[in-house]
Amino acid sequence: xxxxxxxxxxxxxxxxxxxxxxxxxxxxxxxxxxxxxxxxxxxxxxxxxxxxxxxxxxxxxxxxxxxxxxxxxxxxxxxxxxxxxxxxxxxxxxxxxxxxxxxxxxxxxxxxxxxxxxxxxxxxxxxxxxxxxxxxxxxxxxxxxxxxxxxxxxxxxxxxxxxxxxxxxxxxxxxxxxxxxxxxxxxxxxxxxxxxxxxxxxxxxxxxxxxxxxxxxxxxxxxxxxxxxxxxxxxxxxxxxxxxxxxxxxxxxxxxxxxxxxxxxxxxxxxxxxxxxxxxxxxxxxxxxxxxxxxxxxxxxxxxxxxxxxxxxxxxxxxxxxxxxxxxxxxxxxxxxxxxxxxxxxxxxxxxxxxxxxxxx
Numbered sequence: 609x610x611x612x613x614x615x616x617x618x619x620x621x622x623x624x625x626x627x628x629x630x631x632x633x634x635x636x637x638x639x640x641x642x643x644x645x646x647x648x649x650x651x652x653x654x655x656x657x658x659x660x661x662x663x664x665x666x667x668x669x670x671x672x673x674x675x676x677x678x679x680x681x682x683x684x685x686x687x688x689x690x691x692x693x694x695x696x697x698x699x700x701x702x703x704x705x706x707x708x709x710x711x712x713x714x715x716x717x718x719x720x721x722x723x724x725x726x727x728x729x730x731x732x733x734x735x736x737x738x739x740x741x742x743x744x745x746x747x748x749x750x751x752x753x754x755x756x757x758x759x760x761x762x763x764x765x766x767x768x769x770x771x772x773x774x775x776x777x778x779x780x781x782x783x784x785x786x787x788x789x790x791x792x793x794x795x796x797x798x799x800x801x802x803x804x805x806x807x808x809x810x811x812x813x814x815x816x817x818x819x820x821x822x823x824x825x826x827x828x829x830x831x832x833x834x835x836x837x838x839x840x841x842x843x844x845x846x847x848x849x850x851x852x853x854x855x856x857x858x859x860x861x862x863x864x865x866x867x868x869x870x871x872x873x874x875x876x877x878x879x880x881x882x883x884x885x886x887x888x889x890x891x892x893x894x895x896x897x898x899x900x901x902x903x904x905x906x907x908x909x910x911x912x913x914x915x916x917x918x919x920x921x922x923x924x925x926x927x928x929x930x931x932x933x934x935x936x937x938x939x940x941x942x943x944x945x946x947x948x949x950x951x952x953x954x955x956x957x958x959x960x961x962x963x964x965x966x967x968x969x
Contacts, residue, residue, distance in 0.1 A: 609966065611643045612700040615669065616650035616687075616711025618660070619784075619893060622874070623706040623729060625666040626786035626959035634963050641967060644698055648687050648711040649674040663875055664791060680710055680741060687714035695722060702727055702966070705749060706783070708742040713749050720752045729783060729962065731756035732763030735913040743913070755969070757962050760916045760951060780961035781953030784893060785900055789956030791875060792901075798876035800869050804843060808883040812839060814846040814866070818890045821908060821928065822852045829859045830930040831908070832866065835888060838937045839865045844888075845880060847872045886940045888933075895923040900954060904945040906936045922948035 613628070615621050624645065631643050647669035661668055671694060675686040687710065695703070695718060703719035705712040706729040716726045728749050735743050750756065750767065758764045759782040767777050800806070814835065822828050835844060844866045848856075853868060872880070881887055881897060886904035889895065892914050898905040899921025907925045917923035922945070926932040939945060953961075 781958030795879035
């Protein structure tokens with residue numbers, strides 16, 4: 609069996625890596641399964657260096673289609689054209705996509721138009737917010753997918769409601785947690801640890817990147833000021849994107865407890881998260897990692913495609929009203945945060961289950 613694996617952005621490689629390791633394990637056992645790793649080049653990431661691949665034991669892609677830059681429409685068109693040429697030159701039995709980036713959707717469309725089966729890892733998750741580009745990508749991809757690999761039973765229920773057949777849906781767990789578990793013992797203390805004399809459980813970590821939160825200067829200012837004023841003097845470490853940093857500087861926001869640092873590598877960032885008192889974020893993926901590491905998490909969004917992090921895990925969704933930040937921080941800092949549990953099958957073996965299913969097909 610020949611499988612073409614698609615990655616379009618840095619987080620995709622973290623989801624693909626355990627699948628490749630599971631494929632190699634199956635090969636060592638004499639199983640007939642082969643892969644080709646295609647990087648669409650959708651996101652150029654200067655941190656996607658040799659160090660990134662070496663740190664996380666991630667294989668280099670067989671090809672980079674270099675489809676970065678431009679609007680979403682331009683990127684989609686570029687990926688459609690480039691991936692069609694790629695898959696015609698390198699025939700495959702199955703195209704496997706992960707997550708919800710533009711590459712996920714575009715490569716699925718190319719595969720189906722060439723009568724190639726499509727498998728979607730992280731299928732069926734829904735925020736029900738169609739203003740999010742990721743939600744459109746998820747829905748369109750799942751509408752033409754043949755084999756669904758889900759992170760939760762709820763995701764499977766979503767797919768059934770959309771008319772997909774039970775035998776197409778495989779509840780395997782969360783490949784991002786496979787990567788977390790494989791690297792947890794190797795987390796690295798970042799330089800900021802000693803620079804700020806940080807102590808375990810005596811600081812907070814913050815991430816913010818969604819346009820709805822960072823693009824509007826007045827709203828971002830209100831967010832930052834509310835967080836800065838309600839940490840009881842506890843430092844907040846904020847690895848910040850240069851664009852967001854520019855908006856903050858333009859607004860002239862003064863901060864006494866929030867420390868802006870350069871974006872961190874996977875091992876360094878998760879070291880900070882693991883030892884933090886809590887996390888404030890608008891990311892979906894981080895809520896999964898905080899849940900598994902049992903770290904309190906405040907999510908600054910009105911909806912989430914990962915409700916199990918709230919129902920079972922350590923996450924609380926407080927919305928995008930900055931006035932909700934103070935009571936949430938008071939609850940977190942007082943030690944009265946809920947105790948979370950780890951969702952079913954988030955055990956580091958999701959990729960092995962995926963490959964087992966592929967071998968049965």
